[in-house]
Amino acid sequence: MRELNQKYWDAMIIRAWNRFESCAQLTSAAKFEFGKYPHELGLKRSKNCFGGVRSWVATYMPQLSQKLWDAPKEKQIELLRWLQTTDIDVNKPDKKATKFYREPYDKVVGNRKLMQQRTISNNLERGLNKNNSWTKVK
Numbered sequence: 704m705r706e707l708n709q710k711y712w713d714a715m716i717i718r719a720w721n722r723f724e725s726c727a728q729l730t731s732a733a734k735f736e737f738g739k740y741p742h743e744l745g746l747k748r749s750k751n752c753f754g755g756v757r758s759w760v761a762t763y764m765p766q767l768s769q770k771l772w773d774a775p776k777e778k779q780i781e782l783l784r785w786l787q788t789t790d791i792d793v794n795k796p797d798k799k800a801t802k803f804y805r806e807p808y809d810k811v812v813g814n815r816k817l818m819q820q821r822t823i824s825n826n827l828e829r830g831l832n833k834n835n836s837w838t839k840v841k
Contacts, residue, residue, distance in 0.1 A: 707737055707744055707746075709746055709747060709787070710783065710787060711736070712733065712741060712746050712747075712748070712749065713748065713783055713786045713787070714783055715729060715732060715733060715736070716729065716748060716756065716760070717771065717782065717783060719756040720756050720760055720771055721776060721779075723755070723756075723757065724755075724756050725754065725755055725756065726752040726754060726755065726756055726759055729752065729756055730742075747790075747791075747792050748764065748791065748792060748793055749793070750792075750793050751763055751793050752793075759793075763793035764791050766789075766791060767782075767786070767791060770782055770785070
C-alpha cells in the first residue's frame with residue numbers, strides 16, 4: 704500500500720479521465736493503493752463520484768475539466784502542479800456546467816415530444832373526420 708497523498712490521488716483522477724474510466728474503477732484503484740476508499744480518507748475531490756470520471760469532473764469541477772480538454776497529455780504534469788495550488792472541491796455541482804450539458808438533451812427531447820404530439824393529433828384527425836381523408840375518393 705502507498706502512503707496517503709493528495710497529489711497521487713489527483714494524478715489518479717487525471718489518468719482515469721484520460722482512459723475514459725468509470726468512477727467505480729477509479730475508487731477501486733484508490734482502495735488498492737491506499738487501503739480505503741477515497742471518501743473515507745478525507746481527500747479533496749473525492750465526493751459524489753459516480754458514473755464516468757469525465758462526466759463527474761465536468762459536473763463538479765468544470766475548471767479542471769476545461770484545463771484537461773485544453774492541455775495535451777504531455778503538459779498534464781503542469782496541470783497536476785496547478786491542482787495542488789487550487790482549492791477545487793466537489794461539494795456541489797456547478798450550475799453552469801450542468802446547464803451546458805443539459806440544454807442539448809432537453810432540446811432533443813422537446814423536439815421528439817413535439818413530433819410525437821403532432822403525429823398523434825394528425826392520426827386522430829384523420830381517423831375522426833372522414834372528410835379530411837386524402838386516401839378516399841369522395
